[in-house]
Amino acid sequence: MILVVLENQRGNIHAFSQEAVAAGQQLSTKLGLDLCILCLGENASALKEQASNYKVKNLILAQNDLIGSYSADGYSKALDQVISELSPKYVLMGHSYMVRDFLPRVSAKSDVPFISDIISVTYHDNVPIFARQVFNAKIATNVQADSNNNTILLSFQSAAFSSDDIEAGSPENQIDFSLNLDTSDIRSESEPEFQESASSVDLTTAELIVSVGRGIDSQDNLPMIEALASAMGAEIASSRPVVDMGWLPPYRQVGSSGQVVSPKLYLSVGISGAIQHVVGMKGSKNIMAINKDEEAPIFEIADYAVIGDLMEIVPKLTEEIQKNK
Amino acid sequence: MKIAVLTKAIPSYESSIRIDSSEKWIDESIVNFVVNESDSYALEEALQIKEQLNDDSEVVVVIMGSESNTSKVLKDGLAKGADRGIFIKNDTSETDPLSIAKIFSEQLKEESFDLILSGLQSDDLGSGQTGVLIGELLNMSTATLGIETKMEDGKIKVKRELESGWFQWVTLPFPASVSIQSGINEPRYPSLKGIMGAKRKEVKLVDAQSVSDSKQEFIKLFLPKTEKVTEKIEGTVDDIVSRMIDILKNNLKVI
Ligand SMILES: Cc1cc2nc3c(=O)[nH]c(=O)nc-3n(C[C@H](O)[C@H](O)[C@H](O)COP(=O)(O)OP(=O)(O)OC[C@H]3O[C@@H](n4cnc5c(N)ncnc54)[C@H](O)[C@@H]3O)c2cc1C
Ligand SMILES: Nc1ncnc2c1ncn2[C@@H]1O[C@H](COP(=O)(O)O)[C@@H](O)[C@H]1O
Numbered sequence: 001m002i003l004v005v006l007e008n009q010r011g012n013i014h015a016f017s018q019e020a021v022a023a024g025q026q027l028s029t030k031l032g033l034d035l036c037i038l039c040l041g042e043n044a045s046a047l048k049e050q051a052s053n054y055k056v057k058n059l060i061l062a063q064n065d066l067i068g069s070y071s072a073d074g075y076s077k078a079l080d081q082v083i084s085e086l087s088p089k090y091v092l093m094g095h096s097y098m099v100r101d102f103l104p105r106v107s108a109k110s111d112v113p114f115i116s117d118i119i120s121v122t123y124h125d126n127v128p129i130f131a132r133q134v135f136n137a138k139i140a141t142n143v144q145a146d147s148n149n150n151t152i153l154l155s156f157q158s159a160a161f162s163s164d165d166i167e168a169g170s171p172e173n174q175i176d177f178s179l180n181l182d183t184s185d186i187r188s189e190s191e192p193e194f195q196e197s198a199s200s201v202d203l204t205t206a207e208l209i210v211s212v213g214r215g216i217d218s219q220d221n222l223p224m225i226e227a228l229a230s231a232m233g234a235e236i237a238s239s240r241p242v243v244d245m246g247w248l249p250p251y252r253q254v255g256s257s258g259q260v261v262s263p264k265l266y267l268s269v270g271i272s273g274a275i276q277h278v279v280g281m282k283g284s285k286n287i288m289a290i291n292k293d294e295e296a297p298i299f300e301i302a303d304y305a306v307i308g309d310l311m312e313i314v315p316k317l318t319e320e321i322q323k324n325k
Numbered sequence: 326m327k328i329a330v331l332t333k334a335i336p337s338y339e340s341s342i343r344i345d346s347s348e349k350w351i352d353e354s355i356v357n358f359v360v361n362e363s364d365s366y367a368l369e370e371a372l373q374i375k376e377q378l379n380d381d382s383e384v385v386v387v388i389m390g391s392e393s394n395t396s397k398v399l400k401d402g403l404a405k406g407a408d409r410g411i412f413i414k415n416d417t418s419e420t421d422p423l424s425i426a427k428i429f430s431e432q433l434k435e436e437s438f439d440l441i442l443s444g445l446q447s448d449d450l451g452s453g454q455t456g457v458l459i460g461e462l463l464n465m466s467t468a469t470l471g472i473e474t475k476m477e478d479g480k481i482k483v484k485r486e487l488e489s490g491w492f493q494w495v496t497l498p499f500p501a502s503v504s505i506q507s508g509i510n511e512p513r514y515p516s517l518k519g520i521m522g523a524k525r526k527e528v529k530l531v532d533a534q535s536v537s538d539s540k541q542e543f544i545k546l547f548l549p550k551t552e553k554v555t556e557k558i559e560g561t562v563d564d565i566v567s568r569m570i571d572i573l574k575n576n577l578k579v580i
Contacts, residue, residue, distance in 0.1 A: 009488075071495075072457070072467055072468070072469075073466070076461070096488065097469070097470060097486070097487055097488050100445070100453050100454075100457075100469050100470070101457070101467075101468070101469045101470070101485075102457075104422070104453075104454040104457035104458045104461070105457055105458075105460070105461040105467065107422075107423055107454070107458065108423065108426065108457075108458045108461035108462050109461055111423070112540065113421070113423060113540035113541040114422065114423070114454060115541055116422075116452050116453055116454060117451060117452075117453065129544070132451070133451060133549070134449060134450060134451055134543075134546070135336065135342045135351065135448070135449050136338070136448050136449075136451075137549065138342045138549075139342055139344065139351070139546050139547070139548065139549070140546070140547055140548070140549045141543045141544075141545065141546045141547070142543070142544045142545045142547070143541055143542070143543055143544065144541065144542060144544050145540060145541040146538070146539070146540050146541065187466040187497065187498050188466055188468065188495050188496060188497050188498075189495065189496045190493060190494070190495045191493060191494040191495070191496075192493070193487060193491045193492065193493045194491065194492055194493070195490050195491055195492070196490065196492065207579075208579055214338070232573075232579065232580060240507065240508070241362070241507070243508065244366075244507045244508035246511070256488070257486060257488075257490075264577070264579065265573075265577055265579050272338065286577055288569070288572070293341075295341075295342075295548075297549065299551070299555060300549055300550075300551045300552060300553070300555075301552060301553060302553070302555050303553060303554075303555060303556065304555070304556050304558060304569075304572060305555045305556065305557050305558065306558045306559075306565060306569060307557060307558065307559040308559065308562065308565050309562075312562045313562060313565055313566060313569075316562055316563075316566045317566050317569055317570070320566055320567070320570050321570070321573070321580050324570060324574060324580055325580075
């Protein structure tokens with residue numbers, strides 16, 4: 001049996017969970033295993049309602065007051081109980097922040113492997129092989145888990161599967177799973193989620209973006225980037241380390257923990273192209289990237305791969321753009 | 326309070342990464358090892374917690390790997406102000422997160438740390454699991470993606486980064502294992518005095534007890550495939566810039 005666990009995202013099935021459903025349907029077909037969907041904890045009844053038009057064998061609801069809101073202790077304990085009762089071969093989720101927070105606990109509790117952040121699945125003699133990115137996305141690797149183990153936990157990187165591929169249908173059975181949780185199981189206390197003050201620059205509507213990464217090496221080189229952006233009439237954006245180091249304010253950050261942008265041109269300067277950055281800009285109409293490393297992962301998604309030293313290219317480019325005005 | 330900080334030595338961003346002949350790992354001989362990014366923020370957080378508590382608290386850097394890969398990172402941690410180190414010698418490139426966490430737990434359980442800080446993700450393996458796994462194995466409370474911490478009423482409060490600009494405070498009882506997100510603080514540089522003093526600090530050397538039942542393994546490393554048709558632009562700076570201008574002007578019509 002294959003078990004996909006749905007995550008709540010502000011009242012709806014999390015986008016990553018929908019992709020996990022698509023992954024689950026594929027594995028189920030290829031391996032001839034039943035597909036079950038588990039609606040767990042936070043907002044589970046509403047998730048179950050929304051999942052009722054997926055083609056799936058069993059739709060399972062596991063609710064309990066103690067996991068009415070998320071906690072790592074509560075969710076890991078609950079999922080551990082489901083796994084020991086149902087012994088699924090694979091448990092699938094999206095590689096969300098919540099999954100990072102609790103799924104490793106399940107792995108340690110149940111002593112089963114957790115292959116995290118999977119980018120693709122291939123099949124060899126009906127054995128699925130999972131690919132992951134390593135070394136900052138410069139290399140990928142095929143991973144195989146011990147087949148003696150009953151259960152293998154999997155989480156999928158965003159866009160590894162597409163929710164457009166979900167096969168519609170209706171569940172054959174709807175099942176209530178009763179959880180056995182105790183107040184003492186949950187050690188942490190969570191406060192309500194909140195957002196920080198809204199960003200003062202909306203990069204999502206920008207037509208042209210010049211985005212700068214750690215490759216500029218020093219805050220002293222920022223004026224050079226600002227000159228380029230101003231010559232082009234572009235907004236400045238950046239990768240996370242540039243914000244972490246305090247060179248630019250947080251609202252300039254693009255990526256999974258920043259803004260998601262889709263300008264006509266995204267000119268990336270000294271950015272390696274880690275997935276957490278790429279998810280924020282891969283929807284750009286055109287991507288031009290300057291990087292001195294020919295193998296930088298950013299070039300895999302770039303339309304134009306400029307291989308060279310930004311310190312030399314940027315000032316010259318700015319000068320030429322000004323001449324062309 | 327006894328605080329452990331896991332700091333991993335990983336290939337620097339500038340290092341070229343080549344798959345070795347086994348196809349299961351990389352050629353480490355051409356790689357320069359540096360501290361994992363989020364781990365340096367974790368170390369700084371531990372040092373700041375100790376400074377705020379201003380009591381007999383202790384910060385211990387813990388590192389696993391081969392001596393040649395890790396020695397600089399370990400020395401650096403001590404030079405920045407950690408009180409002592411634990412070096413878990415392991416010359417194999419273990420890639421299974423659960424086995425790695427079991428090795429750590431085995432070595433750390435006797436120490437009874439109140440707090441274990443780690444980075445949210447290692448930039449080489451990228452599993453994003455070790456801190457949480459150790460927390461479960463040592464029966465500690467856990468939180469991930471910490472972007473601020475506070476000590477309050479004998480507990481630790483952690484501001485967690487959530488998706489798309491949301492945050493949440495969680496309060497954990499000790500012992501706790503917390504993974505730290507980059508940007509939480511401003512990591513210090515070692516002082517000259519720190520560098521001199523580091524030589525006299527205690528480093529406990531232990532051998533990694535191998536965990537026989539590895540749960541998952543790398544079977545073959547490969548180079549990622551390109552999804553798009555990409556035009557390569559290279560040559561002299563003048564060649565490059567004139568081609569870029571041509572594209573910006575004529576293809577994309579943005580200048
Ligand atoms: C949960 C989580 C959330 C994250 N969220 C985000 C996010 O929202 N946004 C984000 O950006 N990152 C995010 N990250 C971090 C991400 O994984 C990467 O660490 C980060 O994107 C790397 O930034 P970078 O490309 O600027 O730096 P690096 O990876 O260090 O790359 C620098 C690049 O500059 C190049 N370079 C250096 N010098 C020159 C030169 N002279 N000329 C040309 N090129 C040069 C190098 O070849 C290298 O490719 C997140 C990580 C995690 C785990
Ligand atoms: N070999 C190691 N030595 C020291 N710390 C480690 C090691 N492996 C993992 N860690 C810690 O665990 C965190 C998460 O690693 P990972 O689970 O591999 O993504 C890292 O950021 C480190 O803090």
